[in-house]
Amino acid sequence: MSKLPLIVAPMFLVSTPEMVIEAGKADVIGSFPLLNARPVEECAKWLKQVKENLPDTPWAVNFICHRKSNKRYEEDLKLIEQYQPPIVITSLGNPSEAIDIVHDYGGLVYSDVATVNHAKKATQTGVDGLILVCAGAGGHGGTLNPFSFIRAVKQFYDGAIILSGGMSTGADIAAAKLMGADYAYMGTRFLAAEESNAQEEYKQMVIDTTINDIIYTNAFSGIHANILIPSLLKQGIDPKTLKSREDVDLSHLVNVKAWRDIWSAGHGVTTVEKRETMKEIIDQLTKEYELGVSSFV
The missing domain is CATH 3.20.20.70 (Aldolase class I)
Known part of the structure; x- marks a missing residue:
């Protein structure tokens, strides 16, 4: 092998x-x-x-x-x-x-x-x-x-x-x-x-979504990231209203509460089926x- x-x-x-x-x-x-x-x-x-x-x-x-x-x-x-x-x-x-x-x-x-x-x-x-x-x-x-x-x-x-x-x-x-x-x-x-620590709903969302469900935005931290659109909608956030952030704010690295329900995935998400x-x-x-x-x- x-x-x-x-x-x-x-x-x-x-x-x-x-x-x-x-x-x-x-x-x-x-x-x-x-x-x-x-x-x-x-x-x-x-x-x-x-x-x-x-x-x-x-x-x-x-x-x-x-x-x-x-x-x-x-x-x-x-x-x-x-x-x-x-x-x-x-x-x-x-x-x-x-x-x-x-x-x-x-x-x-x-x-x-x-x-x-x-x-x-x-x-x-x-x-x-x-x-x-x-x-x-x-x-x-x-x-x-x-x-x-x-x-x-x-x-x-x-x-x-x-x-x-x-x-x-x-x-x-x-x-x-x-x-x-x-x-x-x-x-x-x-x-x-x-063995992943992702929430059960997060895991299911990854299984259910495809590359079409990802948005590339810097609205949250000032650094562009790939985010699952359904996780934004679940939080009442309309992806169409996201605005570019001018400053870099990485406070989520310390205060993670806000990021527990805004979930990321890459373009390979389509392959995850089970x-x-x-x-x-x-x-x-x-x-x-x-x-x-x-x-x-």
Whole structure:
């Protein structure tokens, strides 16, 4: 069996230690945002749980580098230093401090980027890999075409490339490899997983919706994100009335109450048709990937 070159993306308020552990058991890289576990003592328990269950398997955490947004910035850095996750995925800020800590214990740092200029800045900090957030990604998605984005980045960077945006099948993963990516980065496909912390109604909405039910807007945080239109309608919000936000407000990273019922998904949502376990999803992706790779030979 071919090893599946996949990172299960860290999903805000959704990813759990159980998802990471089950991904690791299936020989792919799982991840969770550190801010999913609150308070910091709970986060320490999550890290301990994953580390004990996956002592020899790569796994990852997502660390928000934006000091003003992440009120736990210093505490999260200390957790990283203490529990030494093999991979740290950095978002929304300068990853330099995290890089120093992670490299000191031999770990890797991958930074997510949505533009070529952002990618160039990240490479200057010494990251080990770039997560190219392309059009169709769940959460804070980008706008660039993946073919063009990979080609542009490879002109100045020879580190690991992780491709994100709209992928939901094993064939997509095979295509990402053919394009030059080292890993595919997939979140939406796992939203309705049994081990996911998404609300039951959220999981059902993901199953019931398609790409036509997604709106790309910066109305909520000032950073564009792909949002499920039915979740807005459920809250009495008319998508037609949404206005562009001029300032960047990432307070939802701390005060999550308002975001518990505004739900995100990527363009790959159409593929999610039923409730499955992490193992079942990864087994299916692996079969599709092997079939896709064999078709390229």
